[in-house]
Amino acid sequence: MSSRAENASIWRGAVAALLALALIALLAWPVAAQNFRFNQFDVQGNQRIEASTILTYANINPGEAVSAGQVNDAQQRLQQSGLFESVEVVPRGSTLVIIVQEYPTINRINIEGNRRLNDDDLLPLLTSQPRRVYSPSVAEQDAAAITDAYRQAGRLTATVSPQIIRRSDNRVDLVFEVTEGRVVETERIAFVGNREFSDRRLRRVLESTQAGLFRAIIRRDSFVADRIAFDQQLLTDFYRDRGYVDFEVLSVTSELARGRDAYFITFNIREGQSFDIGEITVVSDLPEIDIDEYRDVIRISSGNTYSPRLIDNTISRMENLATRQGLRFIRVEPRITRNDADLTLDVEFAVVRGERVFVERIDIEGNATTLDRVVRRQFDTVEGDPFDPRAIRQASERIRALAYFSDVQVEGRQGTSPDSVIVDVDVEEQPTGSLGFSVSFSSDVGTGLAVSFAEQNFLGRGQAVEFSFSTAQDSRAFNFGFVEPAFLRRDLSFGLDVFYNETNQENAAFDTENVGLRTSLGFPISEYGRMSVFYRISEDSVLNVPANSSPILQREEGSRVTSSLGYGFSYDTRNTGLNPNAGVLLRFNQELAGLGGDSEYIRTTALASAERGIAREEVTLRATIEGGALEMLDGNSRFTDRFFLSSRQMRGFEPRGLGPRDTNAVNNDALGGNYFAVARFEAAFPLGLPDEYGISGGVFYDIGTVWGLDDVVGAGGAIVDDDIHFRSSVGFSIFWDTAIGPLRFNFSRALETQPYDQTREFDLTIEARF
Template sequence: MKIARATPMFGDFSRTFLVILNLSFATMLIAAPSGPAQAQTYQITTVEINGNERIEDATILSFLELSPGQGTTAAQLNDAFQRLQRSGLFETVELVPAGNRLIVNVEEFPTINRVNIEGNERLNDEALLTVVQSQSRQVYSPSRAEADAAQITDAYAQSGRITATVQPRIIPRSNNRVDLVFEVAEGAVVEVDRVSFVGNRAYSDRRLRRVIASKQAGLFRAIIRSDTFIADRIAFDRQLLRDFYLSRGYVDFEVLSATPELTRERDAFFITFNIQEGQQFRFGEITTTSDLTEVDPDEFQEVNRIRPGMVYSPEVIETMITRMERLAVEKRLNFIRVEPRITRNDADLTLDLEFAVIRGPRVFVERIDIEGNATTLDRVIRRQFRTVEGDPFNPRAIRDAGERIRALNFFSTSDVNTREGSAPDQVIVDVDVEEAPTGSLGFGVSYGAEAGASFSINFSERNFLGRGQLLSFSIDTGSDNQDTNLRFVEPAFLGRDLALGLAARFETTDAQFADFDTEEISFSPSLEFPVSENGRLRLSYRIAEDTLSDADDDLSPIIRRDVGSRITSALGYTYIYDTRATGLNPNAGVLFRFGQEFAGVGGGQEYIRTTGLVLGERRVAREEVTLRAAFEFGAQESLSDNSRITDRFFLGSRRMRGFDGDGVGPRDLDSEDNDALGGNYFAVARFEALFPVGLPEEYGITGGVFLDVGSVWGLDDVNGTVGEDQPDGIVDDEFKLRSTIGFSVLWDTALGPLRFNFSRALISEDFDRERSFDLTISTQF
């Protein structure tokens, strides 16, 4: 890139040319050889330096590297001339030999007064100045200014503006100073207009587009930036495709080429991935062997969960190796490594797998060095290692630690590498990270046909004060309710894998289901820890005060007897088992959650409350269709007084679509508004299938069908009395099944996910309150 200047450039090429011509001409005139040709020499005794203002004479002499009094050849003078030019300190250099004197005339480059960037709007000055090497009070260097302009151009290319141009200019100031100005023409964002694949048979283009990071421009291309073309993202996409196919058994998969093609208008790219899938392989025979006398292969084989016929996946092998090496540590077997040995059987497309338990080299971890964490404390990163200084070195354990560091989502980049320490049997682990934003501020709006519009604001910091702690605060307010939550989590309480949680809540409702108000304030500490590879257990305590007030006289007596305040003090536990992200099958997963709460540890409430959820999902039809089934239940057994309406279960649209929040369950038909009472028991089964609807995937629109079946039932006492003159209400609280069927339209927009549910009740009671349409909107900025 040629440098344009606001004023004529300092120096002139013709002057340099005349210097070289003068040297050559002087060489010919000083001595005309009468015999054979020989190199011209000069007897220089003194050096005269002119034109330097800031640069010391001694500095210039050091570049000349000449010895006064000794013979100096023309070649040596030329070398001296080149060294002065390459120093970058002078705009022009002139060497003139005059008898026994060497006259050095120089003109210094000016100093930079200040550095400015003009014309930039998308990227601010602070972001761009970080990539600029030229600084104020430095000597101006044209080559450095050109390099800085290239760096700014690259910064714009990373943000998708590959047509951006940067022109460095200098503006002269007094005292041989200049202002360096980078004039930026940002250009337009170049989008990815189309992503296509060649050679794919097992999976459609639609499915593969969901794998890669590059996205096609959609309806909200002015807002979404994931469709911006970034050249460096192509290499990442290639790796994502390879990981996707390998995890599904395609061991010969290869990306033959990835070609981005600029459109004729130069405003978009077409990206074409030429791939070769190969054949899908499955696991064949699985064995475990060892030549070590202290190792029993059968014990290691027992922890293996791979079965013949399963689709081959490197992730599954890594999981089993981790299990086996963990077993070795539990049995106090140091330096044990598990080496997978694979035998390929092309005839039946299987891979026989042998886990060889061997002894690795006797290497120890000397230390763990952490760099780049400007905010996050060292201990937050260090506790992701199961290895400490002095432990036997286990490469797999170090890789697992690197994965856990990346899973924190505290860093934009994180690299974990090893190098030799102070001795051959010592290893130093280097951790290099780069901080990323971990806080978020969200604003939301939602709409429901029952509750109307509601608004929310939430703040979350996932790395509070760099300690790895979670702090969140949210306020949700609607037409008839307000919910405020404060939550704090310390994930490594007492330096262990023990999460300490503190939660506080304040909720008020105003005639949400009937003509009465409620208020609840609660505080709940908890401890959560792992109990298995995919299971966690949470122990909790909750103390709460709930108040029911402003009950109308025509309300059901079963509700009016709950008027007043009640304190609940309860201990509880929750067991969670989740394989959706860590299971052996990438296309299927199970979530199981079961919990109980025991009230009566003080307070006025005594009951046992049990809730549970079982959810399974699987992708079928070449992973185009997602099938999901869930069964949820709850039961509350009162140990003293009758249950309160604030404690009983309701089936809203979140649990069962097609009905209002108070639309299903026991109801007092003798009351003026047929008041809903809720129930002590509920059970609901939900079945759902999500699938593409044929529209381009960049629109973000998918479809779904669902079937929900469930009921709410059971009261402690169907006759409520409030005073002697109040007649009893008669309520049918028997189990009565309801079911709904419907279809959904899901739209993943830039402003958040939208879901439109259209439903129809198949089985219902006459007094149920149905809802045929429901829309949920949530957004975060």
């Protein structure tokens, strides 16, 4: 029994194995694929799109043998064309039926739920347009563009959903439903690793600012992720300019608050040590190079704080010298030797021969409004010149400094030959015009209204046009200005100003009126110096002088024409000089009147100002000295020609509150003087309040005077005192940067005065633009 059972089991196993092999063979046997041959095509449902276009997308030829998979591929191609809302491909014998439903036409586009950004800001971002075919994918891209605009405005939680409303004749209204969400602010900006500079000082370097408790009322700052990379570069430039060659931003963390309405940003930095410039040498193996000549153009010296910017400027001077000498392909390589023991960097400028590579051409793209020549004139390099990467980088910085473009990319690529380079300039334009309405209050002139228009890139020509009109309680002013920065296509600026000013008894018992124009030409004469020449013609009037005013003013009543020619010089190193923490400003102007007209005089003014940061740049010291002299060549000076000091030039005194005055006249008229001199000393510093409040303080000391008259016989034949009497004042200032404009509070006390002076203990200035 056991043996028979075992045999039966073996037979059953064998049968099962044979059945399994048969099943596998059956499944593996190739099945003949179903093939179609279509002699006719029936396209249904199309209204705008031609049947031939649809058959082109299907890509099936008459009489051609096609498989079921190829028919399915034809349906997928039609669906993916973006032309149809639905596609159905049905074989019916020798006829292929294609049934389509076209996407509707957009009737109109609406954006709903947007309050912070208006339609004029958002509609230009859309690719979808009325009277065009609606595409869901394009609508989703448009929704993403609107969302990104809100993200740039600090509303990171904003959502945008595209919806369609069906209309007749296969039309739809496209509606973007916006949920704006809350503004995500930068609640706090902190730094880790900074020893030399406080968080407060470093926050002033960044473009991002932080919001605080009161900032929700005063001013809000939104978080923009793209701004972080720019802030890192600003920090790096700040430290490198101060000799911290090893400075590095190790990381930046942006932590979203639990309520998802604010970010906490932390910059983890490594400062390193500040290095000074050590020994400076110039070397060259080229026989045509005179080392002494190249050494003479160096403006830095041992002991200066090391800065890459200063090294680049020195290299530019040397390479410019080589160009003037007719030497081509000369390059200057800085070779730095580090001395960690005394924290100095020895700099060796090696004058070498560079590669023979030429600029084939300069291609400019992205400038829809700005003319090519406006961008091209920022290049010292033209087609055919030797390729100088440093000159190209400097041109890139000059293009950015124009402030015409939101983004500037300048790159070189291989030209049509191995020894040529094509310079690609890709720019993205931004608005350059502004229309302003302002309300101002000053204790000098009371409440005033002003309208101003300014365009810095007029008609894309790089020209500046300004117009302003203002009126206050007792004054009116109109000004129009035009500047061509590249007159005759050279580094020569041409300016034209037309002005009209009228005062109606402003701190005086009479009126004045000035109307005229001024033209000028300006040009650089050194790295930090600029010269200008100008011509001015004006009609200056003293009107409505009361009978009880000073006889001096009564004799000056009437109108005179002034025709004058002058020149001016300025030297400014405050932002671009050798020391990034200090700078000076020098101005000198001289005007000769008498080229026609009724007045003949020489008018001279000068100003010297210096500032420096101390206490780790927390405190800024400023000193300004200015003065002027009016020398009459024929006759006596007039009220409209003489000098007066404003309350900003001499704090603690009313406008026209000091200087010669006819105290015997009933009106106690201020007469002004032919000479003035004033010195101002001030210190600005934080008050210990969180810097997001925008409140800082300062102290000042002013000393000055106005003196000198040609005619000193006043009322009743009395002699007006026009001698030099120095006045002085001290005070404390509070600066408050608010959303409605900058506020400045000056609390002053006059120390030295004359009995007839008019003093002031407090003044407030505010300006708002909207």
